[in-house]
Amino acid sequence: MSRKKIDMIVKAPHFYTMEGDGVGHRQGVSMAVDGGGILEIQESAVIEEKYQAEERVELSHHAVFPGFIDAHMHTSYNILRGLAQDTGNWMMYGLQPFDNAATDEARDAGSCVAIIEALRAGTTTLGDFDTHMENVCRFIEKVGARGNITQTVRAAKFRVYDPGELYEFDDVQGEESLARNIALYDRWHGRAGGRIRILFGPQGVDFLSIQMLQKVRKIAKERGTKIHMHVQQGDRETYQIVKRYGKRPVELLDDLDFLDGDLIAVHLTDCTDEEAALVARRGASMIVNPGSIAIIDGIVCPSVAFQNAGGNVALGSDQAPGNNCHNIINEMKNVALFNKIKFGDPEIMPAWRALRMATIEGARAVGLGDLVGSLEQGKRADFIAVDLSAPSMLPVYTYPMRNIVPNLVYSARGPEVVLSAVEGKIIMRDGKILAIDERDYLEAAAKYPEELGRRAADEFFAIDGTNAHFMREGKL
Numbered sequence: 001m002s003r004k005k006i007d008m009i010v011k012a013p014h015f016y017t018m019e020g021d022g023v024g025h026r027q028g029v030s031m032a033v034d035g036g037g038i039l040e041i042q043e044s045a046v047i048e049e050k051y052q053a054e055e056r057v058e059l060s061h062h063a064v065f066p067g068f069i070d071a072h073m074h075t076s077y078n079i080l081r082g083l084a085q086d087t088g089n090w091m092m093y094g095l096q097p098f099d100n101a102a103t104d105e106a107r108d109a110g111s112c113v114a115i116i117e118a119l120r121a122g123t124t125t126l127g128d129f130d131t132h133m134e135n136v137c138r139f140i141e142k143v144g145a146r147g148n149i150t151q152t153v154r155a156a157k158f159r160v161y162d163p164g165e166l167y168e169f170d171d172v173q174g175e176e177s178l179a180r181n182i183a184l185y186d187r188w189h190g191r192a193g194g195r196i197r198i199l200f201g202p203q204g205v206d207f208l209s210i211q212m213l214q215k216v217r218k219i220a221k222e223r224g225t226k227i228h229m230h231v232q233q234g235d236r237e238t239y240q241i242v243k244r245y246g247k248r249p250v251e252l253l254d255d256l257d258f259l260d261g262d263l264i265a266v267h268l269t270d271c272t273d274e275e276a277a278l279v280a281r282r283g284a285s286m287i288v289n290p291g292s293i294a295i296i297d298g299i300v301c302p303s304v305a306f307q308n309a310g311g312n313v314a315l316g317s318d319q320a321p322g323n324n325c326h327n328i329i330n331e332m333k334n335v336a337l338f339n340k341i342k343f344g345d346p347e348i349m350p351a352w353r354a355l356r357m358a359t360i361e362g363a364r365a366v367g368l369g370d371l372v373g374s375l376e377q378g379k380r381a382d383f384i385a386v387d388l389s390a391p392s393m394l395p396v397y398t399y400p401m402r403n404i405v406p407n408l409v410y411s412a413r414g415p416e417v418v419l420s421a422v423e424g425k426i427i428m429r430d431g432k433i434l435a436i437d438e439r440d441y442l443e444a445a446a447k448y449p450e451e452l453g454r455r456a457a458d459e460f461f462a463i464d465g466t467n468a469h470f471m472r473e474g475k476l
């Protein structure tokens with residue numbers, strides 16, 4: 001019998017397929033890949049007998065996992081990394097002076113660095129959400145990653161509001177931002193060999209009129225794509241909605257029939273467990289960004305209540321001036337640790353659960369569950385290899401228990417991921433992204449801080465926030 005010619009065979013001592021309810025551990029198997037998809041995962045001898053591969057990926061001391069999903073990112077803020085943490089009123093006292101000083105060009109440069117950082121730590125699907133997404137789409141296409149991209153739709157005017165003041169809606173601005181979201185969808189949805197998808201992004205229920213919100217929803221539904229929206233993301237949002245409509249954001253969204261399987265709800269920071277459970281029961285999914293919301297608000301969001309109500313939860317890294325990294329391994333550890341502390345219970349969020357949130361549960365949450373998030377026949381071949389000989393992964397036990405998943409979640413930092421592939425194509429090997437010269441992008445980002453800092457200085461010192469104090473007191 002002649003062997004069938006295929007694109008790739010991947011052989012490794014351990015596969016974590018994420019099939020079933022656990023982590024789907026398999027040993028002594030190989031994965032056959034063709035046309036960007038997974039043909040089958042079978043005993044290595046069977047695979048060798050059936051197939052002849054163009055490319056062989058022989059991994060002698062590695063574990064193969066599905067590529068990680070970073071479901072919620074604002075990569076353009078990466079140009080402001082480390083400039084807004086450790087302060088109350090993060091947006092006004094921390095972010096604002098630098099945000100006002102950042103140019104579009106600087107933001108694009110920041111996005112590239114964030115994406116490089118994420119890919120190096122095993123992320124293969126990037127859930128970026130912002131206002132200028134053309135260049136992000138182009139860069140994701142170039143590096144060969146997968147993008148689940150959202151354009152911000154917002155009618156609230158960009159200006160400083162007094163405490164307690166309602167946001168002022170500008171319908172022209174709202175319509176323009178929606179038109180940009182539609183244009184991005186028309187240009188990019190399904191592009192890059194199907195690797196890029198475009199979602200619709202009302203920034204939050206407080207930033208748009210009800211009419212506008214319903215219009216966005218109708219447009220997204222007509223196109224069969226999802227809404228990716230911040231929901232009850234803080235007491236500020238709750239205040240705005242209660243003052244305007246006399247009810248809390250989740251209640252309002254429920255009355256508008258907004259809570260359904262087409263909604264990906266981000267944060268739920270100010271939700272009670274009951275409100276989070278209601279969102280889950282209505283069929284919406286959740287993205288939790290543990291590092292970001294810990295640094296910005298000092299809050300652990302109700303992802304456990306959401307999961308207990310049967311909802312899917314994905315992990316996100318959010319942004320670099322208040323997280324401060326785009327590393328989903330970090331978020332797996334954060335979500336596990338923070339919930340153990342919140343509940344005073346070491347069993348509440350085990351490592352395997354965090355890994356499912358970064359893979360299969362995350363994929364389902366963002367509408368990609370039919371494509372990625374697990375390694376099984378018929379899915380796209382998005383996978384990573386973790387080096388089990390890295391100091392942080394050693395020693396490896398397989399009996400009486402395996403410690404590979406706990407080591408990945410609690411001990412790994414990112415460089416343990418030595419290979420990433422998307423659609424059966426290797427895009428990162430030994431920490432290097434193959435399609436680009438990373439130095440071009442890393443050096444480009446280094447050009448901006450001097451001028452951006454100078455432009456931000458007056459406002460930074462006028463606000464005289466925590467970080468201005470730290471700077472004066474020799475603490476930075």
Ligand SMILES: [Zn+2]
Binds near residue numbers: 072074129266318
């Ligand atoms: Zn966000």
